[in-house]
Amino acid sequence: MRRLFIKTYGCQMNVYDSERMEDVLAPLGFESSDDAAAADLLILNTCHIREKAVEKVYSDIGRYRILKEQASAEGRQMLIVVAGCVAQAEAEEILNRAKAVDIVVGPQTYHRLPALVEQATEARRRGSRQRYIDTEFPASEKFDRLPAATGRSAPTAFLTIQEGCDKFCTFCVVPYTRGMEISRPVVDVLAEAQHLADQGALEITLLGQNVNAYHGRDERGRETGLGDLIRRAAKTDGIERIRYTTSHPRDMDESLISAHREVPECMPYLHLPVQSGSDRVLKAMNRRHTSGDYLRTIDKLRAACPDIAISGDFIVGFPGESDQDFEATLELVSEVGYAQAYSFKYSRRPGTPAAEAENQLPEPVKAERLARLQELLNQQQLQFNEASVGRRMKVLLERRGKHADQLVGRSPHMQAVHVQVRPREETPSAETLDDLSQAAYSSHIGKIVEVEIVSAGPNSLKGRCIELSPARTAA
Ligand code: 5AD
Numbered sequence: 001m002r003r004l005f006i007k008t009y010g011c012q013m014n015v016y017d018s019e020r021m022e023d024v025l026a027p028l029g030f031e032s033s034d035d036a037a038a039a040d041l042l043i044l045n046t047c048h049i050r051e052k053a054v055e056k057v058y059s060d061i062g063r064y065r066i067l068k069e070q071a072s073a074e075g076r077q078m079l080i081v082v083a084g085c086v087a088q089a090e091a092e093e094i095l096n097r098a099k100a101v102d103i104v105v106g107p108q109t110y111h112r113l114p115a116l117v118e119q120a121t122e123a124r125r126r127g128s129r130q131r132y133i134d135t136e137f138p139a140s141e142k143f144d145r146l147p148a149a150t151g152r153s154a155p156t157a158f159l160t161i162q163e164g165c166d167k168f169c170t171f172c173v174v175p176y177t178r179g180m181e182i183s184r185p186v187v188d189v190l191a192e193a194q195h196l197a198d199q200g201a202l203e204i205t206l207l208g209q210n211v212n213a214y215h216g217r218d219e220r221g222r223e224t225g226l227g228d229l230i231r232r233a234a235k236t237d238g239i240e241r242i243r244y245t246t247s248h249p250r251d252m253d254e255s256l257i258s259a260h261r262e263v264p265e266c267m268p269y270l271h272l273p274v275q276s277g278s279d280r281v282l283k284a285m286n287r288r289h290t291s292g293d294y295l296r297t298i299d300k301l302r303a304a305c306p307d308i309a310i311s312g313d314f315i316v317g318f319p320g321e322s323d324q325d326f327e328a329t330l331e332l333v334s335e336v337g338y339a340q341a342y343s344f345k346y347s348r349r350p351g352t353p354a355a356e357a358e359n360q361l362p363e364p365v366k367a368e369r370l371a372r373l374q375e376l377l378n379q380q381q382l383q384f385n386e387a388s389v390g391r392r393m394k395v396l397l398e399r400r401g402k403h404a405d406q407l408v409g410r411s412p413h414m415q416a417v418h419v420q421v422r423p424r425e426e427t428p429s430a431e432t433l434d435d436l437s438q439a440a441y442s443s444h445i446g447k448i449v450e451v452e453i454v455s456a457g458p459n460s461l462k463g464r465c466i467e468l469s470p471a472r473t474a475a
Pocket residue numbers: 049050171172173273275313314315344345346347348349
């Protein structure tokens with residue numbers, strides 16, 4: 001057996017890719033391990049979206065170099081691979097800055113990773129210090145060449161249906177690191193969904209950098225949009241929940257919006273980044289929509305699915321953003337009422353148009369705006385969660401909680417819910433919870449259960465399981 005350690009940074013696309021790298025390396029005898037120090041192959045699956053994410057990669061490589069030296073002192077060979085978007089964007093720089101790195105491989109060529117690993121292993125055996133780079137963009141080879149996803153018997157699974165982006169927002173590296181938009185054929189997506197369901201997934205999240213730009217071909221060669229793909233995927237035996245991320249406001253078409261009304265499996269949650277509430281800034285960002293367009297889309301979504309939870313991404317301190325522009329963002333947030341959101345200070349990314357702009361904002365201005373925006377978003381998130389108290393909702397139980405009697409899952413609205421499986425008075429303490437009870441709790445993982453929400457915090461809910469608790473008899 002050879003040990004494989006993968007560290008994944010960034011978005012869910014990378015989580016999916018890391019699993020695919022595990023799949024593609026398994027035939028070489030690699031098994032995943034949590035122990036970086038003991039690894040024969042150490043992969044960093046990196047993110048390039050903001051400067052901070054990139055800095056983290058370089059500092060981690062520094063730490064892993066020490067592990068590699070230790071391994072070498074013990075007579076073991078350890079290979080270090082940098083994969084993902086930093087690899088794509090800065091291959092040469094990585095090799096120059098980090099001598100410990102053996103292989104650099106971009107997101108489009110993971111199917112070639114086994115050959116690269118074998119070549120590097122062989123080279124090291126011969127005493128050669130040769131290093132390897134593969135950051136090509138072979139047209140749509142990736143999905144055709146990767147083996148079928150093995151599935152990980154998890155109740156919830158990711159499924160990449162689309163990669164890349166043609167939108168070229170002026171702040172964003174994605175079109176450069178992930179390339180042009182490609183959509184996988186419908187049959188391939190449906191086959192993978194069935195496979196994941198057979199492995200135990202009840203929920204799938206369809207992934208893409210621009211997932212709602214999906215336009216894969218069906219059996220008859222016709223282009224199919226995401227709305228219709230969801231309608232078909234919902235028929236997969238065993239799949240009860242479908243989510244998708246990340247969407248662009250311009251691609252929220254009628255068919256997709258109405259899927260939220262018509263398809264019970266399509267969950268009432270949508271991550272729809274707007275980035276800014278100022279039309280001037282949106283234009284400079286090349287977002288190709290106005291704040292009005294965005295608000296109209298939200299209205300349509302709410303008409304189709306009244307309780308839909310909206311999530312978003314925001315950038316503050318984009319070059320030239322005035323106080324007034326920033327106020328417009330706060331206004332938009334107030335108008336929408338977000339269930340949750342991510343917000344970032346603008347980070348200057350080399351090679352993107354906005355990085356060249358002369359009117360960059362000073363760091364303290366960005367920090368102050370970010371703090372104000374996050375305060376408002378946090379308030380909204382708490383409000384959204386508090387509105388769930390007293391309600392009943394279906395929760396997909398995904399894992400054990402911190403406390404012995406708790407399981408953790410997600411509500412339809414994507415809130416984390418800590419579920420107490422039995423009424424408190426019947427629950428043994430952590431110390432007395434014997435193996436049998438532990439197993440009984442774990443056996444509920446992977447079920448969708450009815451839960452009554454009893455309290456709410458900013459980041460999660462607490463609930464009581466209705467279905468699984470024994471019927472209460474009148475005292
Ligand atoms: N600076 C700050 N945030 C960025 N994002 C993308 N590029 C940048 C950047 N240069 C954010 C956007 C995007 C999310 C994934 O990351 O909000 O939606």
